[in-house]
Amino acid sequence: MNTDVTTDFGLESIREAYEWTLLTSSSLNGIAQIFFKCENFQKIGVFKIRGVLNAELALPYSERKNGIATNSSGNHALAIAFAAGLFGLMAYIVMPRTAPEIKKTAVAGYGAEIILCEPTLQSREDALREVVERTGAAFIHPYNDYRVIAGQATCALELLEDVPDLDLVMAPVGGGGLLSGTALAVHHISPRTKVIAGEPAGADDAFRSLRAGSLQTNDSTRTIADGLLTSLGDKTFPLIRQYVEEIITVTDEQIIAAMRLIWERMKIIIEPSCAVPFAALLKDKEKFNGKLTGIILTGGNVDLGKLPF
Amino acid sequence: MNTDVTTDFGLESIREAYEWTLLTSSSLNGIAQIFFKCENFQKIGVFKIRGVLNAELALPYSERKNGIATNSSGNHALAIAFAAGLFGLMAYIVMPRTAPEIKKTAVAGYGAEIILCEPTLQSREDALREVVERTGAAFIHPYNDYRVIAGQATCALELLEDVPDLDLVMAPVGGGGLLSGTALAVHHISPRTKVIAGEPAGADDAFRSLRAGSLQTNDSTRTIADGLLTSLGDKTFPLIRQYVEEIITVTDEQIIAAMRLIWERMKIIIEPSCAVPFAALLKDKEKFNGKLTGIILTGGNVDLGKLPF
Numbered sequence: 001m002n003t004d005v006t007t008d009f010g011l012e013s014i015r016e017a018y019e020w021t022l023l024t025s026s027s028l029n030g031i032a033q034i035f036f037k038c039e040n041f042q043k044i045g046v047f048k049i050r051g052v053l054n055a056e057l058a059l060p061y062s063e064r065k066n067g068i069a070t071n072s073s074g075n076h077a078l079a080i081a082f083a084a085g086l087f088g089l090m091a092y093i094v095m096p097r098t099a100p101e102i103k104k105t106a107v108a109g110y111g112a113e114i115i116l117c118e119p120t121l122q123s124r125e126d127a128l129r130e131v132v133e134r135t136g137a138a139f140i141h142p143y144n145d146y147r148v149i150a151g152q153a154t155c156a157l158e159l160l161e162d163v164p165d166l167d168l169v170m171a172p173v174g175g176g177g178l179l180s181g182t183a184l185a186v187h188h189i190s191p192r193t194k195v196i197a198g199e200p201a202g203a204d205d206a207f208r209s210l211r212a213g214s215l216q217t218n219d220s221t222r223t224i225a226d227g228l229l230t231s232l233g234d235k236t237f238p239l240i241r242q243y244v245e246e247i248i249t250v251t252d253e254q255i256i257a258a259m260r261l262i263w264e265r266m267k268i269i270i271e272p273s274c275a276v277p278f279a280a281l282l283k284d285k286e287k288f289n290g291k292l293t294g295i296i297l298t299g300g301n302v303d304l305g306k307l308p309f
Numbered sequence: 310m311n312t313d314v315t316t317d318f319g320l321e322s323i324r325e326a327y328e329w330t331l332l333t334s335s336s337l338n339g340i341a342q343i344f345f346k347c348e349n350f351q352k353i354g355v356f357k358i359r360g361v362l363n364a365e366l367a368l369p370y371s372e373r374k375n376g377i378a379t380n381s382s383g384n385h386a387l388a389i390a391f392a393a394g395l396f397g398l399m400a401y402i403v404m405p406r407t408a409p410e411i412k413k414t415a416v417a418g419y420g421a422e423i424i425l426c427e428p429t430l431q432s433r434e435d436a437l438r439e440v441v442e443r444t445g446a447a448f449i450h451p452y453n454d455y456r457v458i459a460g461q462a463t464c465a466l467e468l469l470e471d472v473p474d475l476d477l478v479m480a481p482v483g484g485g486g487l488l489s490g491t492a493l494a495v496h497h498i499s500p501r502t503k504v505i506a507g508e509p510a511g512a513d514d515a516f517r518s519l520r521a522g523s524l525q526t527n528d529s530t531r532t533i534a535d536g537l538l539t540s541l542g543d544k545t546f547p548l549i550r551q552y553v554e555e556i557i558t559v560t561d562e563q564i565i566a567a568m569r570l571i572w573e574r575m576k577i578i579i580e581p582s583c584a585v586p587f588a589a590l591l592k593d594k595e596k597f598n599g600k601l602t603g604i605i606l607t608g609g610n611v612d613l614g615k616l617p618f
Contacts, residue, residue: 040576041576045576102573260613263578263613264411264613267349267350267354267577267578267579267609268576268577268578269572269576269577269578270576300576304569304572304573304616304618305618307613307616309613309614
């Protein structure tokens, strides 16, 4: 029993971890029978450590010896900074000026070098290219990378090992790393279980991509779910198209209400992005009626000075 | 694994419950080796259900058949309202007008009748006497009752069963029901383990009572820890005097900082009163250095609309 998950993803450690990361709430079970997989208790406060560690482990020493670089709006940055430290490597993190202070402080606290840029895709990519050229660091993409996707998939694997009879598994979708990994794991382990995602209406590229049958992007984004601003990639989209049943979009109002309900009833802290699948369930309640539903609560890194209530 | 603790306090259910109510945090373990007993995940969000159920079970039917009445600033009210419902009894709760809205709403939600009074001892006692005369309900005191004290003691019992080698056990003190029960349980189960309490400086009657060797009261109170405003009673004080090693007082600033640290690092929601023992540990760090310390996190009922940060 520990709020820190081991960084070794062997089966033994997974068994040890999932014992305490699954919660239920009798008051919320009035809505559906829900099992919450609590990645907010994960090391660094978010599931992203899974994908990054898997990717870092897969890199030969010659490729990682000059450090790891990435661009991230926050949680992936935390994961890279923390995981690089475990390997004794330098981390270089390109972050938009607008990233939450709590995340900048935490990244710096792990000893990473932060390179600030403008909050545009172009500025982020330019800054990343410059830092990779300058340092020789290896780039690990936040989601469009099969090693990252496979790491994120371990979360659904643990969930299904604990509750094998789930009718539904829910996750949020931003760039799609967690969602594609979740869908892949569910497909292989429990083909009858359906995967449904929640997505902010203000960054709904995945919803539109599924409907169009081709990769769409977000020209602009406007949502409180700051971990879900990115668009799907060419590796995550095909997996999501093949294995995800449905994407439900939710407004910021619905996200905040869902977040507040979990804070009040379950006494655990989740961030806005994390509340998105539960908001989707609340929006389409009848769809979940009588269904055994697993929801991945992705993370709990909120800036307590800027709460939406 | 469930955020709701069973209401049956048999050993089997205690074993089942403590599996998930004990948390540690590697970042907070830099301060001392701390085991947090998480009563914020308890039914109704607070430890108080323990004492009330024990008291209610001890009442013969003839005494409880007209319902249960009490006066409480909040959490005891929740416990009475919830527990009365379990027994199919009416609950009558005298509450000060100034009690948090979240607690008034929750008490009413359990079907209890709320009788509002002024936030003074005299007004509360008058209103309680009137409701008992009117209804014939049985009064259960929030803390100055051996049945309540014995119920609260089960929390330390579970903690010591899980971590038998604790050097220290910490709890907050208001009226002293939890603290006296904790001290009693620790004395009987693990006599070498010391009990240290935290108390708000703005309601420090217990600190002054220990120093004076006689029961002192709070003429006025001024603290954010709204669950700890009451003064010790003639049943709780002697137990505390005999079995509690020390009481450390903390300012509201220290309470808020401790609360924030637990929210940020552990991603769990605790209320201000609940942060008091951890604030005391942070204040006197050297005293806890190298000590295996168990801290009872008493509850998580906060009004999210009125957070101190």
